[in-house]
Amino acid sequence: MTFDSSFFLDNIERIKKICIMAGSTQMKLQNKVMQIQSKTDNTPLTEADVMSHEIIVHGLKELDASVPIVSEEGFEEDVTFNNFWIVDPLDGTRNYINKGQNYCVNIAFISDNFPIFGAIFIPSKNEFFYGVSGLGAHHIYNNKSQRLNVKDSDTKTVFTSSAMNKKKLDLLSDLISNVKIEKMSSAIKFGYIAQGLGNFYPRFGPTYEWDTAAGQCILEESGGKVVDSSLSRLSYNKNSQYLNKEFFAFSGDSSFWKGVIIHLLQVS
Secondary structure, three states: OOOOHHHHHHOHHHHHHHHHHHHHHHHHHHOOOOOOEEOOOOOEEOHHHHHHHHHHHHHHHHHOOOOOEEEOOEOOOOOOOOEEEEEEEEEOHHHHHOOOOOOEEEEEEEEOOEEEEEEEEEOOOOEEEEEEOOOEEEEEEOOEEEEEOOOOOOOOEEEEOOOOOHHHHHHHHHHOOOOEEEEOOOOHHHHHHHOOOOOEEEEOOOEEHHHHHHHHHHHHHHOOEEEEOOOOEOOOOOOOOOEEOOEEEEOOOHHHHHHHHHHHHOOO
């Protein structure tokens, strides 16, 4: 089957419904006593992760049962595909466990090493972001849809993970005048940059491709960029574990942010 932009537009309401079903389950379980397991990479696993995975896989298979699905909670190493769904059923599990609101559902579609569709749903805020290759990115809230365009964004808000080291944080303050640095969990950061609420997200710790694919498509379709340490567009199917190294997401002046990235990469 050929997966062009019309496929995702035709099915966007069904994909949104899948996200809402998973998110509703997460919210119901968040205030209950959680059974928390530790995965092989020492990241936590909850009942909500597993149930969300099952909801999403079932929903995507109803769209087309022949399409492979790579999910954080279910994938085989050393098995690769040219066209496939990539899913993080509950991105930001630690924040979720700590009763926070910065967790989300990520669903993306990879074709020939790059995301051509991405959706992020934030259950706590009932916000839905999506991007379709060549057709732009949108934000839906209170049943109102907004086209996202950040090419002319001039904000100076930087989103980081909680683990970013102090030397890099200090360098950001030196390089960017009047910068506001906000620590935040999950792929919500991509959506907020696409929405114009910030315009830089540097990431140095390891992540997985299901953490970035949906956000990358949304941000790129809004006019932003996501690059690796060589300043090339972040790609997928890089290795059998679906691991990312450093990446940098930004909007606005590419030459300015690439200069910041080069300086950051020089600091250990």
